[in-house]
Amino acid sequence: MPKIRSSRTKRAPEGFDEIEATLLEFQQKMKDAENDPHEGKRKVEALWPIFRLHHQRSRYVYELFYKREAISKELYEYLLKQGYADGNLIAKWKKSGYEKVCCLRCIQPKDTNFGTTCVCRVPRDKLEEGKVIECIHCGCRGCSSGSGAGVAGSKGAVAAAGGGSSSKA
Amino acid sequence: MNPIPGRPPGPPHFSSHPGGPLGHPMPGPTGAAFAPPPPFHQPNWLPPGWTEHKAPDGMSYYYNAASGQSSWIRPTMALPAGAPGFAPPQPPPGVLQPMGPPMQQLPPGVPGYLVNQQPLYPPGVAPPPSTAPTTSNETGKGKKGKKVKKEKAVKKTQVLESPWFIVVTNLDNTFFFNKETKVSIWAPTSELEAVLAKMGQIETDRLEAEQKARYAEEQERLQMLKRPNDDSTNGQDVTEKRSRNETDAANAGTEMTEDDVAWQLAAMEDMMDADQDQDQHMQSQDEDDDDDDEDDEAVKERLRMIQGSSASLSQHSAPISASNLAILPDNIQEREMAFLDMMRDRGVTQFDTWEKAIAKIERDPRMYLIPDKKDRQELFESFCVIRAREIKEAKDKETKGKEAKDKGGERNKKDEDRHSRESKSHSTSSPSSSSHSSSKPEDVYRRLVEEFTTKTSTWLDFMTKYRVDPKFLGLKPGSLRESIFRQYLADLKKGLVKPKSSHSYSPEREKRSSSASRSSSSKKYKATQAEIDEFTSLLKETKKDILYEHKNSSSVEWRKIKKLIDRDRRYDAVGSSTEREQLFREYADRVIQRRD
DSSP: OOOOOOSSSOOOOTTHHHHHHHHHHHHHHHHHHHHOOOTTSOTTGGGHHHHHHHHHHHHHHHIIIIISOOSOHHHHHHHHHHTSSOHHHHHHHTSTTOTTOOOSGGGOGGGSTTSOOOGGGSOTTTOTTOSOOOOTTTOOSOOSGGGTOOSSSOSSTHHHHHHHHHTTO | OOSOTTSOOOOOOOSOOOOOTTSSOOOOOTTSOOOOOOSOOOTTSSOTTEEEEEOTTSOEEEEETTTTEEESSOOOSSOOOOOTTSOOOOOOTTTOOOOSSTTTSOOTTOOOOOOSSSOOOOTTSOOOOOSOHHHHHHTTTTTOOSOOOOOOEEEEEEOTTSSEEEEEETTSOEEEEETTTTEEESSOOHHHHHHHHHHHHHHHHHHHHHHHHHHHHHHHHHHHHHHHHTOOOSHHHHHHHHHHHHHHOSSSOSSOOHHHHHHHHHHHHHHSOHHHHHHHHHHHHHHHHHHHHOSOHHHHHHHHHHHHHHHHHHHHOOOHHHHHHTSOOSOHHHHHHHHHHHHHHTTOOTTOOHHHHHHHHTTOGGGGGSOOHHHHHHHHHHHHHHHHHHHHHHHHHHHHHHHHHOHHHHHHHHHHHHHHTTSSOOOOOOOTTSOSOOOOHHHHHHHHHHHHOOTTOOHHHHHHHHTTOHHHHHSOSHHHHHHHHHHHHHHHHHTOSOOOOTTSOHHHHHHHHHHOSOOSSOTTOOOOHHHHHHHHHHHHHTHHHHHHHHHHHSSOOHHHHHHHHTTSGGGGGSOOHHHHHHHHHHHHHHHHHHHO
């Protein structure tokens, strides 16, 4: 979180400059989401972009380190420490079956009436209704590993990922 | 009702008028029968259903849209059997198309049409939606009982910078719609045609340019491959090609990747003779073995498939350039290779998110080689992995190359890399006077000590800093480490040993240390002016911290500021610690006073 640099903070490890741009972008988007007016949204809906961006940002770091191996361990730990990514969420992604979990609230059984997980954890094929589910915690539309959630920026990511290519299709 | 008086009568309108999603009148269902009474009644003139037009020779004729009759004779209430004597002129398809189901009730011989004056209707097709929605609505809504598929707009593209849109409907009709005047026509007016022509020109230019660029790229690659082909020998050829293409490869690192190899294998098929193919096969088998060590399953799979396909390619000898360029290659592996190449060309890095990558490649037509979006994403992921690996290998190679060049310097670099991040000083590498020959742990350790120690260093600091260092630990009996360190420190202070550490500011110190035994707190020992200047320049850097501290706690503590700067070279410029503190005090006071 402290993106402020003083003479006290340690210098970032090498390789930070390349990802700094993207991280800055995320930061901007997060600020925008935080300052969005709440008009026209449900009370819970106003928080969904926050969760989504948080997921995306952590996903980015996770992929860079674990999947693409594009950053060093040192840099990765620095990022975790400085709050650029959520270590607890990433820890879940390392587990089988939880590779695409949307947020930590949705797998917390204490938050539900019957001690289960959130509805977004149900796989698409088990969910016969055909209507689109948006879970109340984070607006997720299905984050089980079998339900075909996108690679980067899942959770109803039609907007972001599809935005670029939709006009081409 | 035709709102514009002087205009040729608009066509009789369609019966039903589905409100399209675009909110403007849509062409009626093509299967519907026209029904309707004429758009306007010219008072006291023609019976309903009849309209008047001018034939090319200037005479006017009358046309009944309902019955499809055209006549020279002006009809009265009962329309005379259309003037069949002379062939009535074919009504210019201009305005009066029969509203009939297209293709079924053609007006008597609608041939070509006048190009300019009126909106043109391709023969046999129902006219475009009228500009006055109301008239179409009421008429004949109930007439046709048949249910017809509602025509809806599927796609709208704007003609550049004009209010015109090109609309495609789900029934495969295309027409032009002007958003401002709410006019829809089948065929463009002349000025619209001009704009359309321009638009088309721009498109084709763009595509052409891209094709050219890609073609040029292909040519380049072919050239590269052709060059090494001139050599004769068999087995070496392939490796030579590899090494040469390594250096030629622009984006990718100097290492040959599976992609490059596979691509070259595929391309080389055409160039090579039959006996060289065998060598290639051997090579590809080697690649297979390498692949097994890889973690990335997808890449492995792909490569195997590529090699399989390259074998088949040898029979076809189709140049790979053709497959990339115009026609979609059927072979999925080729397509994936082309896709990866495109990403490479467009500068997609492994640090990009998928959105950024899309933004970079979306203009490239090669993107459509892979139709499925999910596949694209997966390809992108594996591309990133490959790139990351390439770059890492390239870096390793670089550092190894440097190592080979000067070993002493390299070792210094390693040490510096390790603690340059922690310390603030960017120390210059000490002269590599020490030879690299000795590899005994003691000497190695000694060198470490020499590098670190300055006159003010302590055993405690040294130990905590380096106790995980292999050099430190290399010296087995632990007690030796301390003793060596202390000995060296003593020598330094006595001035017997020239300090090799970059932390120390040696020449001045030498002078001083020769005159006094210990460095600390001695009145005999005053720093020279140059040293003071050095130190103050260092102090100036701490100005912000001083102010910060001052704001928070009204008294600035030397202790705290000291910690920030004590790793710096210039800190040791002034030998005496009391003097340092004194200088700091003065500076801090000045800073605070200036501020206040």
